[in-house]
Structure formats: structure tokens, C-alpha cells
Amino acid sequence: GVVLSPNARLTWELELGSPFRETEYPAFTFYRPDDFMAPFASGSAGYEAMIVCPCSMGQVGRMAQGISTDLVSRAADVILKERRRLVLVVRETPYSLIHIENMRQITLAGGVICPASPSFYSRPKDMRSLAATVVDRALELIGLSVEGMFRWGE
8 A cells, every 4th residue: 555645745746746646556555644444554454564765754753752643654653563574765864863863763663774875886877767776675675576676796
């Protein structure tokens, strides 16, 4: 399932120059940020992994403290309590000490902080390829094999 916060929708439009349209992605099921009846809001649904991309530092803070004010933070709370894979793709910089402590707390709880730092050593040819280096890494962190992913030394 996919959840887009209001800020995620605004960011999409700002950075990509067009509004997000769910109908352009028919393979995905979308949930509202306030839909606490979504299946992944409960540990009994059996979801194995979760990626939050991008993940704001506000969201990291709520997750680090177990504050479930929306579906994303609730789902992360469930993933952590069930000892499953949580990957947070953070993109803010620089980090404050509060950010670092919250990321530390997520890490201690079993989550993985994956900064949105593209691999320039892979010599991506365009922006899509550059972004793919971050996406591919996040997918691998939840256990998905990514065909064609650049690997150092190969």
C-alpha cells in the first residue's frame, strides 16, 4: 500500500512540476493518511517491510517516540513492534542533534536510516538514474533484489 501525506503531494508537484495522480499508478493501492483501518495499521496483517521515502525529520521524530498521529507513523510503529524491516529515506541536511538522536532511537529500535545520498561513483547518466541509486538501495535494504543495480567492483 502507498500513503502520500499532504506534504508529500505538495513536494511531488513542486519537484516534478505536475500534480500527483493516483490513476497513473494502477498497480498500487493508495490509502489516506488518516485511514487507520488500512491493513498495515495492524501487526496481524503480516507485512514484512516498510519504506518511508522521503521521510521528513518531523516524521522521524514522531516514529522515534512512538507517536502515531497518522497512518505512516502508525504503520512504522507496527513494523518496529513486530521486529520487521523499516527503512527511512531521510533527505534533510544538515542534521541537528535532535535529528541525530531521533535517528539513533529508530536504529536502536531496529529501523534503518538510509540518507537520500545518491551514488555518484556509479556515474548516473541522468536525474532518473541518479534517483534510482537511492531507490535501489532502499529496496535492497528490505530484502528485494534489484536487477541491474550498480555494485561496487562489478
